[in-house]
Amino acid sequence: MNPDLVRDPLPIPEHPVTPYLRMERIPHVWCPGCGIGTVVKCFASALERTGVDLEKVSVVSGIGCSGRTAGYLRLDGFHTTHGRAIPFATGLKLGRPELLVSVVSGDGDLVGIGGNHFIHAARRNLDLLVILINNFIYGMTGGQNAPTTPLMARSSTMPFGNFEPPFNLPHLAASSGAPYVARWTCLHIRRLTWAIEEAIQRKGFRFIEVIAPCPTLYSRLNKLGTGLSGMRFYHDKAEIRHGADTREVAIGFQEPIICGKFVDEERPTFNELMDSHYGKVLGEKYVPMPAEGGYLHG
Amino acid sequence: MKADPAGVLTGAHYLDGDFACGEGAMAAGCRFVAGYPITPSTEVVERISRRFPTMGGTFIQMEDELASMAAVVGGSWTGTKSMTVTSGPGFSLMMENIGLAAMMETPCVVVNVQRGGPSTGLPTMVGQADMMQARWGSHGDYEVIALSPQSPQEAFDLTVEAFNLSEIYRVPVMFMMDECVGHMTERVVIPEADEIEVVPRRLTEQSKEEFLPYRLNGHLVPEFARAGDGYRFHTTGLTHDERGYPLMSADCQEACVHRLVDKIRGAGDDLTHIEEDGTDDAEVVVISYGITARVARMAITMARERGVPTGSVRLIVVWPFPERVITELAGRVAGFVVPELNYGQISLEVERLAAGRCPVWHVGHGGGTVHDPEAILEKILEAAKVAA
Numbered sequence: 001m002n003p004d005l006v007r008d009p010l011p012i013p014e015h016p017v018t019p020y021l022r023m024e025r026i027p028h029v030w031c032p033g034c035g036i037g038t039v040v041k042c043f044a045s046a047l048e049r050t051g052v053d054l055e056k057v058s059v060v061s062g063i064g065c066s067g068r069t070a071g072y073l074r075l076d077g078f079h080t081t082h083g084r085a086i087p088f089a090t091g092l093k094l095g096r097p098e099l100l101v102s103v104v105s106g107d108g109d110l111v112g113i114g115g116n117h118f119i120h121a122a123r124r125n126l127d128l129l130v131i132l133i134n135n136f137i138y139g140m141t142g143g144q145n146a147p148t149t150p151l152m153a154r155s156s157t158m159p160f161g162n163f164e165p166p167f168n169l170p171h172l173a174a175s176s177g178a179p180y181v182a183r184w185t186c187l188h189i190r191r192l193t194w195a196i197e198e199a200i201q202r203k204g205f206r207f208i209e210v211i212a213p214c215p216t217l218y219s220r221l222n223k224l225g226t227g228l229s230g231m232r233f234y235h236d237k238a239e240i241r242h243g244a245d246t247r248e249v250a251i252g253f254q255e256p257i258i259c260g261k262f263v264d265e266e267r268p269t270f271n272e273l274m275d276s277h278y279g280k281v282l283g284e285k286y287v288p289m290p291a292e293g294g295y296l297h298g
Numbered sequence: 299m300k301a302d303p304a305g306v307l308t309g310a311h312y313l314d315g316d317f318a319c320g321e322g323a324m325a326a327g328c329r330f331v332a333g334y335p336i337t338p339s340t341e342v343v344e345r346i347s348r349r350f351p352t353m354g355g356t357f358i359q360m361e362d363e364l365a366s367m368a369a370v371v372g373g374s375w376t377g378t379k380s381m382t383v384t385s386g387p388g389f390s391l392m393m394e395n396i397g398l399a400a401m402m403e404t405p406c407v408v409v410n411v412q413r414g415g416p417s418t419g420l421p422t423m424v425g426q427a428d429m430m431q432a433r434w435g436s437h438g439d440y441e442v443i444a445l446s447p448q449s450p451q452e453a454f455d456l457t458v459e460a461f462n463l464s465e466i467y468r469v470p471v472m473f474m475m476d477e478c479v480g481h482m483t484e485r486v487v488i489p490e491a492d493e494i495e496v497v498p499r500r501l502t503e504q505s506k507e508e509f510l511p512y513r514l515n516g517h518l519v520p521e522f523a524r525a526g527d528g529y530r531f532h533t534t535g536l537t538h539d540e541r542g543y544p545l546m547s548a549d550c551q552e553a554c555v556h557r558l559v560d561k562i563r564g565a566g567d568d569l570t571h572i573e574e575d576g577t578d579d580a581e582v583v584v585i586s587y588g589i590t591a592r593v594a595r596m597a598i599t600m601a602r603e604r605g606v607p608t609g610s611v612r613l614i615v616v617w618p619f620p621e622r623v624i625t626e627l628a629g630r631v632a633g634f635v636v637p638e639l640n641y642g643q644i645s646l647e648v649e650r651l652a653a654g655r656c657p658v659w660h661v662g663h664g665g666g667t668v669h670d671p672e673a674i675l676e677k678i679l680e681a682a683k684v685a686a
Contacts, residue, residue, distance in 0.1 A: 022532070022543075025543060054530065055526065055527070055528035055530065056526050058525050058526070060372070070532070070534075071532055071534065071543070071544065074530050075530055076375075076525040076526065076529070076530055076531060076532075077530075077531070077532040077533070078372070078375065078525075078532075078533060078534075079532070079533070079534035079535060079536065079544070080368065080371075080372075080398060080535060081368065081394050081395055081397075081398050081535055083364075084364060084365070084368035084394070084395060084398075086365075087332075087360060087364070087365035087366075087368035087369045087372070088368045088369065088371060088372035088395075089372060090332070090358070090360075090365070090368075090369045090372060091330065091332060091368065091369035091370060091371060091372025091373030091374070091375070091376075091380065092372040092373070092375060092376055092525055094330060094332075094356045094358060094369070094373060095329075095330045095356075095372065095373035095374070095375070095376030095377070095378035095380065096376035096377070096378065096524070096525060096526050098526065099376070099525060099526050116361050116362060116365075117361060117364075117365050117368075120360075120361040120365070270358075274356070278351045282351055282352070285351075285352050286351050286352065287304070287351070287352055287353055287354040288354065289329065289330075289354050289355065289356045289378075290354055292526070293329075293376045293377050293378040293524070293526075294327075294329025294330060294354050294355055294356070294378040294379070295302045295304075295305070295327045295329050295353075295354065295378075295379070296377050296378070296498070296499070
């Protein structure tokens, strides 16, 4: 055949977030219909819109499906151990205070095995942007029960339905001291992007929970549909209630998902408290950690 | 490069081993410490938390030892030299992220002031039973470096060396003190800053376009890029290729993990750091480390007084093991005596190298107190009698 006949006359424009991704690693590991990729796209768009210096942005993930996020973003990316993304990120932030340190990981990782780190980082108000992708289940290992699995929902280790009460994550974050708390689903593309953009510009422990379908496991086990219909299920269940009392935003099985920005306050961060306190008690003797790190070049 | 004067407390001091270790870390350029309180190690971070705010260092008391070690690995990726401090129970919790540090090739120092175990064991009393855990306590194959000081002075000197070795080899270095050395107070002389040699992070000079985080450049240890320097690199605890990208294959596993092992095993001779005394014409050689080496000295003197030519090998770098030295001695001595505060850890390594050419006598107990020198003497005499 004449090659001119099959050549597409229209060049395919580059996707706007391509420069933020490690395109050589695409296709990614996530299943069709999974919500994680959408969150990555929103995160990349938010970075683009804020215009932050990408050389100073680190992204840290733990283990699990969402834990693969750090591997696809063209940033300093750290794929760490299960549950330890937040303490690893703590080291990055304290070791080089000028960095914008973000954590993107899953519900099992950040509040199951890593739950203790989550509440303490929020308590300290460490300067971390934490995006938790909640698919209500342990996806990578095959759909086991998570500390977020709604009551009565099925998982591979609660085949007769879950009888353990789950965490209400915005309430956990807010009551541990997080100054910024929001929740969206991964189909709220514009609102999620805007929330991440806003959170990048805030300081302290900023927590965004993103509800994402797991079509392969959670949605299938609980008959919530596949592909777009699975995503629509969450989107249609969403009810936007900005400023809602976080005590009232727990997620029940097949019940409305309250979304919105719940907390947006200003509280001094760990680094600000440290600097002001030592400045007060030690005066001129206090030497803070240099923004670019401690004693590097002699 | 020379030490930062801000971190060096030059002069003669009366310090315990824990304080001296903390001073060594600050002199070595450590500026980030994450830790969790545990007896008998806590004085190290108490010292550091008091002194850090005057020299641009940050100490954070984490919620547990899992978090402490994770924070140390993260801290080190900024180029800021990082350390944590613990004892047995905390050391167990740190194993997870010690493995991560080994896999990501992260320079850092882990201080373990050993107490009696297992489990909660003897919190305030001495032990030396974490020596094998220091070597291979995390899962999978990897090699680290471990040092063992015998005095507060060495707690200072060798902490500096521990940081330097961690930078050269990009491994977590285990600083294996024990409760006696940690809580023993002696004269410690801290030199001038310009007399202390510290090894800076080996930062890559490659361009941001050509740099790959695990590509070798004529050296088994790759060059380093700090988070925030614009290299926008990726690293993972998964088996990875030279780009730092996960690659699940037997070939990649071989290339990735074999090098982690080789870079230390292959440097065994360079890393050998022992103190040898009277081994040239020795019939029996005592191999010891840490506080036990000081107790063994009395037993060696008593044995010599009884006419047994007795030599001593004191292990300063314990891992990697000084294989060549022990193998060579095994060919010409009548026996080794290995006192240690455990039921046989280093003695088994000595047995492996003796390979049946001479007997190895372990002298040990579960900790709580140091040896009675008579117990060591008894084995030296027994070894000499068997030989005769």
